[in-house]
Amino acid sequence: MRVVILYDPGAEDWTAEDVRGVMQAVTQVGQSFAALGHAVRKQPVRHDMRWFQAARQADLAFNLCEGVHGRSEWEEHVVATLEFAGVPVTGASAWTLAACRRKATANAILTQAGLPIPRWTVAQGRIQDDFPLPAIIKPAAEDASAGLDRGSVVADRKALRARVAAMTEQFDEVLVQQYVAGxxxxxxxxxxxxxxxxxxxxxxxxxxxxxxxxxxxxxxxxxxxxxxxxxxxxxxxxxxxxxxxxxxxxxxxxxxxxxxxxxxxxxxxxxxxxxxxxxxxxxxxxxxxxxxxxxxxAGWDYAELVRRIAEVALREAQGSKAARELLAPSRRSRAARTA
Ligand SMILES: Nc1ncnc2c1ncn2[C@@H]1O[C@H](COP(=O)(O)OP(=O)(O)O)[C@@H](O)[C@H]1O
Ligand SMILES: [Mg+2]
Missing domain, CATH: 3.30.470.20 (ATP-grasp fold, B domain)
Structure with a gap:
């Protein structure tokens, strides 16, 4: 099987450690497939779309992009492009990625499904006086704890107003949520x-x-x-x-x-x-x-986790039988193991 591993090579403001973090996962996923004898191509995703030519020649796109050029709002575009072209891709759909990154949208959908969501509001630069405290203030469209530090939880009104004002300067949309201790x-x-x-x-x-x-x-x-x-x-x-x-x-x-x-x-x-x-x-x-x-x-080593993630994607695209066949260790690796 041909696997292309898609990743974001980063932006000018990435530190060496940011890049290392991404490349570590790329390497580990690559090794997991190589050990089974599959052909692996590590493919940076840039706006030039060269990555797409590589992806459409593969049996599976293993998606490690959390954005493009460090921008998380392009994460779903990569997946949407592959979905549109019918290339099997690991992980979530473009819709799920887009909806989950917008915390207000996600909270509304989750509340509608009857789930317990701590009270929340989108603060348009200011916040109502009766919002329950303590509260946590987070960017409404980021993840990975961006914008969260020791000052994110506030226990009095003055601190709440000050934090909302400060966060609004930094982020387009700010979410205030009741803090759950526990x-x-x-x-x-x-x-x-x-x-x-x-x-x-x-x-x-x-x-x-x-x-x-x-x-x-x-x-x-x-x-x-x-x-x-x-x-x-x-x-x-x-x-x-x-x-x-x-x-x-x-x-x-x-x-x-x-x-x-x-x-x-x-x-x-x-x-x-x-x-x-x-x-x-x-x-x-x-x-x-x-x-x-x-x-x-659960008893899976890392390679088994990667294999199962690939299996889920291939099964959806091709059915269980084809997924099994594609994932089976290639002859090359069986020979190597008995040698
Ligand atoms: N309503 C809340 N009550 C208590 N802690 C919270 C609440 N919301 C967020 N947190 C804390 O902040 C962390 C990051 O918030 P989260 O909503 O998961 O955003 P991110 O997408 O950045 O991970 C959580 O892991 C948790 O520790
Ligand atoms: Mg989180």
């Missing part, structure tokens, strides 16, 4: 199968800071926020609560027409009530990221 849990999906639940253990957060996943927690390795937010998988939960969380996450995943692979983030408040924070299509696929950790708890 445990943070993630349910991962490959296809429609839920993986073991993970939890973020915030017990090591520096005193006085709100237990949230800030930008530093996600991307600044070794920072106090990173060291204070430790993922644990599987999470230790009463079975009944775990079942409930999976049911809610499945409903959320279906409401956003999730396919391929994804992760639903939830919190359970101090009264034990679950709340959906967001649905993440195509979450980070690095071996040290959440989805891989969940897959390992």
């Amino acid at each position: 445990r943070e849990l993630n349910v991962g999906f490959v296809g429609d199968r839920a993986l073991p639940i993970a939890e973020i253990d915030f017990s090591g957060m520096p005193p006085g800071s709100w237990p949230i996943l800030t930008y530093a927690a996600k991307w600044d390795t070794g920072s106090p926020d990173d060291l204070g937010s430790v993922p644990v998988c599987p999470a230790s939960l009463p079975q009944k609560l775990a079942d409930r969380l999976v049911r809610i996450a499945e409903t959320a995943w279906r409401a956003m027409e999730g396919k391929g692979y994804g992760r639903v983030d939830l919190r359970v408040d101090e009264q034990g009530r679950p709340w959906v924070l967001e649905v993440n299509p195509n979450p980070d696929l690095n071996d040290d990221a959440g989805l891989s950790r969940m897959a390992k708890a």
